[in-house]
Each structure stands twice: as C-alpha cells, then as structure tokens.
Amino acid sequence: MKINNQKFDVAVVGGGPAGMMAAIAAAEKGLKTVLIEKNKELGKKLLITGKGRCNITNAGDDIKVFIDLFGKNGKFLFSAINNFNNNDVVNFFNQQGLKTKIERGNRVFPVSDNSSEVLSVLINQLKKYSVTVLKNIPAKELVVNKNRIEKIKLSKGEISANKYIICTGGLAHPQTGSTGDGFEWAKKLGHKIIAPRPSLSPILVKEKWVKELEGLSLKNVLISAYQNNKKKNQRMGEALFTSNGMSGPIILDMSKNIEILLGAGKVELKIDFKPALDYKTLDKRIQRDFEKNKNKIFKNSLNELLPKKLIPVVIKLSGIDENKKSAEIKKEERKRLVGLLKDFKLEVRGIENFSKAIITAGGINLAEVDPKTMKSKIIDNLYFAGEILDLDGPTGGYNLQMCWSTGYTAGKNI
Secondary structure, eight states, X not given: OOOTTEEEEEEEEOOSHHHHHHHHHHHHTTOOEEEEESSSSSOTTGGGGGGXXXXXXXXXXXXXXXXXTTGGGGGGGHHHHHHSOHHHHHHHHHHTTOOEEEEGGGEEEEXXXXXXXXXXXXXXXXXXXXXXXXXXXXXXXXXXXXXXXXXXXXXXXXXXXXXXXXXXXXXXXXXXXXXXXXHHHHHHTTOOEEEEEEESOOEEESOGGGGGGTTOEEEEEEEEEEETXXXXXXXXXXXXXXXXXXXXXXXXXXXXXXXXXXXXXXXXXXXXXXXXXXHHHHHHHHHHHHHHTTTSBGGGSOTTTSOTTTHHHHHHHHXXXXXXXXXXXXXXXXXXXXXXXXXXXXXXXXXOOTTTOSEEEEEEOGGGBOTTTOBBSSSTTEEEOGGGBSOOOOTTTHHHHHHHHHHHHHHHTO
C-alpha cells in the first residue's frame, strides 16, 4: 500500500498483545485504525511467553488481590481491569474458538499449549475489523505541534492520525524488538521515565559449583532472601538451577526485590528443600533411611531423600566421606546434613540483564497518564498501553492481563 498521505482515526505503534488489543478495540468502534510493527511479524514476544505455551491470564477471582500483586502502582490498574478483566479475556478467546484450561496457580493456557493459536485469534480479529497492519516498518519519529502529535515518520514514508496509542513495550527480550523506542519518544514529548530495570529475571550466584546442578527442577521448596541476617523476602513453590544461578517461578518473582536489596549490600539465598518437615522430623527421617540402608555407603543412601543430581553436591558440602557406611555416620555429621537441607545457602552476585528478563520494571510515570482512559496528561491525542507503563507484576499471567486490559481501555476510550 502507499504509506505517504494516509490518514487514520487511530494509529497504534507496537504489534504486541497491548497494541493488537488496542487496535481491535478501536476498530470495533468503527474507527479507521492502523497498527504499525517494526518486526516482520506481529506478536513476536507473545509467541515465546510461557515457554511457547502463552499463559494468557490468571483465573483468580479477587480483583483486589490481582491489583495488590502489582505493588504500590497496582491501584492504577483498577479501572482498566474492571473494563476488561480476566474473565473477559478468557471469553474473548473462547468466543473465537480458542479452548483454554486452568493449571496450578490459576494460570490460564490454551488447551493446545500453543501460543501461535493465541496470536492467530488476534490477527483474525484485526482482519475482521479491517485494521491496516504495517509490518517490517519501524516508526522513527513523532512530530508534535502545539501539544498534539501531527504525524509519525516511518522508515518508509509517514502517516497521520487523530489519535495515537504507543504500545512499544519495554526493554526485556530485546531480540523480540523491545528496544525502548517508546521511552525515548515519550521523554522527548515531556514524559518522565521511571528508570527501566529487568524484572522477572533469573538470579546469578557466586558459587561456581552450581553449574553441577544445571537443569535440576525443584518443587515445593521454600526460598528466602536474607540481608544482614534478616529475612527480606520469601516464596514457596517451583525453582530451577541454571549454569550460573537459579530461575523458575519463585526466583523470578523475587528477582526485582533482590536487585533492590543488592544496592544496599550482600544478599544470601537460603533454600529449604524439605519445608514440610521441621529439623527434628527431618532428622528422624534421615535416621530411618540410614538404618534401612545401614550396609550401604553414604552416597548410595540418599536416593529416596534427594534428587539424584543434588546428591553429589550435598555430600561435598556436608563434609561427610561419601564412602562411609551409613551406619557409621555420627550424630554431628547427620546434624550437618539436616542443616544443609533446611538451610542451603547461596550468595547472590546479581540478576540477569534484559536479554533474560521476562518483563521491564519502570517506564512511563503513571502520574502522567489517566488510569480511566490511558490518555497522556501531557500530549492531547496520545495514549499508552502495556509494558511501556511503569507496571510489572509476578509470573502467572498477570503481566499479559495488564497488557490486555490497558490496551482494551486505550482503544475503547479513544
């Protein structure tokens, strides 16, 4: 199509979940809408969410809890969530033929476990409402006159619109096109940007031997973050060892807080591999295992207690001779083993950068955006939606819900 001299009612920049939903919501009202995406295809980041399965939303019923999970900025979402809540999201996809299921933690996924089916629904809706989609055409500059955006200069030509919605995301996963373009535009327009930081990011530790545990998945473990011998954060659930640290749902949810703590000094992780057992009960359990395996050597007597990959590391850290008979292990050695399983220590050296982070913390200052409409309080015909806003929640579908809700609210109120 000829791009120059094209005039639209609404121009949406950014073809991620917030941008696609905003374009659909605007076009559904009969507004002539264009969606501008710099990648060759829409929804590049959406396709990798939930490890390619796409955790669409969270099915929890309590909106207040939902909002509280976004921390002090969560109240900004009250109107947007009410406009288009988690049930609305599920109904939207179900009505287009996408079947969904609820998994542990109220996480909602497509029955197919295939994120491409989620993207297909959105693309079909864009077609249904005749949204003009410009792909592989980066937006370069917003041209402003008297507090209004007049046009967008593109890599190929330019377009103008009555209203503009910026949904360019943050800085997480830059390989998907999230390179902070929207932050720079907003800054030039007079908006304050809260310093972007990686959020929901794996944690790096100082211990080199952690590489021996790479790929080990943990379930129902309790992980606490300590600073100056004081517990600062704690989560129970699933985690995963990486080649240089830890990842998994509870680690990702703790990462933002841990990064802040690191600014004030040393941070230590303590893992309780057996949170259902207190020290005394675990000690008795180990005594029974040793009695049962009294003729076996120590390294062959832990198979019922620990994952196979964890055993060599635990033995090494316990200081107990791996070839010692179980029946010969002394009380103080056994106590060391119990202490290790209840209080497994790792020193944090940092968190992974934006290339490994799931979402961006920081972004457009919420005080400069109307929460009821997503309209800029600085530029008359500008709206924002999605990860570009200073909003970040935990894992479990909350951040995608934020994108759907803010995108829908911007499109409907334009």
